[in-house]
Amino acid sequence: MLRYIERAGLVGPGRSPSGYRLYGAAELQRLRTLRELLERHEVGLSELSFAARMRHDAELRGATERWFEEEPARPEHVPAADWLSWEQSKHERLLTAVVPPYTQVQVPEKA
Amino acid sequence: MLRYIERAGLVGPGRSPSGYRLYGAAELQRLRTLRELLERHEVGLSELSFAARMRHDAELRGATERWFEEEPARPEHVPAADWLSWEQSKHERLLTAVVPPYTQVQVPEKA
DNA sequence: TTAACCTTGACACGATCGTGGTAAGGTTGA
DNA sequence: TCAACCTTACCACGATCGTGTCAAGGTTAA
Numbered sequence: 001m002l003r004y005i006e007r008a009g010l011v012g013p014g015r016s017p018s019g020y021r022l023y024g025a026a027e028l029q030r031l032r033t034l035r036e037l038l039e040r041h042e043v044g045l046s047e048l049s050f051a052a053r054m055r056h057d058a059e060l061r062g063a064t065e066r067w068f069e070e071e072p073a074r075p076e077h078v079p080a081a082d083w084l085s086w087e088q089s090k091h092e093r094l095l096t097a098v099v100p101p102y103t104q105v106q107v108p109e110k111a
Numbered sequence: 112m113l114r115y116i117e118r119a120g121l122v123g124p125g126r127s128p129s130g131y132r133l134y135g136a137a138e139l140q141r142l143r144t145l146r147e148l149l150e151r152h153e154v155g156l157s158e159l160s161f162a163a164r165m166r167h168d169a170e171l172r173g174a175t176e177r178w179f180e181e182e183p184a185r186p187e188h189v190p191a192a193d194w195l196s197w198e199q200s201k202h203e204r205l206l207t208a209v210v211p212p213y214t215q216v217q218v219p220e221k222a
Numbered sequence: 223t224t225a226a227c228c229t230t231g232a233c234a235c236g237a238t239c240g241t242g243g244t245a246a247g248g249t250t251g252a
Numbered sequence: 253t254c255a256a257c258c259t260t261a262c263c264a265c266g267a268t269c270g271t272g273t274c275a276a277g278g279t280t281a282a
């Protein structure tokens with residue numbers, strides 16, 4: 001478990017010259033507060049691990065930030081005029097939205 | 112899947128008066144960039160969901176921040192003097208560290 | 223009215239997470 | 253030297269994640 005937490009990027013203890021992990025009082029405290037954090041907020045280790053990743057990996061942090069920023073999922077939608085022409089490609093919607101990330105949305109011209 | 116993503120707090124579409132989900136071009140774009148973000152950085156939905164939680168829940172965000180801040184897992188350890196007296200409670204170490212969050216570390220006095 | 227959509231809820235199922243156990247071998251104090 | 257620790261690597265196993273499908277019922281345009 002300790003190795004697991006270590007690999008997750010949280011609470012990595014130092015090593016003795018021969019490779020033994022050295023857990024001091026600081027690390028113990030760290031582990032306890034970690035536990036508390038996880039349980040009190042219903043958070044998984046992998047999620048905190050992700051938070052740790054973001055603190056080191058600026059690339060990832062930036063991309064995530066940007067995604068949340070760029071379009072707050074506007075609740076204001078197409079005003080029933082666009083809705084109609086949009087209505088015709090229901091199947092394509094689902095498919096293109098979910099399955100292949102880069103598929104273009106092809107709305108077939110309906111005569 | 113779309114409902115799953117919606118429950119995760121990412122890409123929640125608006126609703127028609129009768130409850131239908133309305134996916135517009137904006138949402139489609141959102142879903143695609145979401146996919147790209149997930150795949151390009153080896154991130155899971157639950158992890159991004161956690162990021163979303165942090166942006167809304169100031170409590171959680173604060174607690175997490177604080178944890179990462181407070182003790183960067185110092186590599187400098189007890190200087191071999193403390194190490195000895197500490198050595199005697201190896202089993203307790205593991206147990207108290209991992210198992211019950213609030214257990215006190217009881218170092219038994221060794222005569 | 224009816225067919226073709228949508229909704230929620232439930233179940234299925236492989237993949238990963240969280241947590242433990244081994245087994246094989248290196249360090250170290252007695 | 254030797255017993256008691258540690259290390260890594262691997263396997264197991266329930267819980268959750270990610271994804272899909274089905275059933276029962278509501279909306280809506282024809």
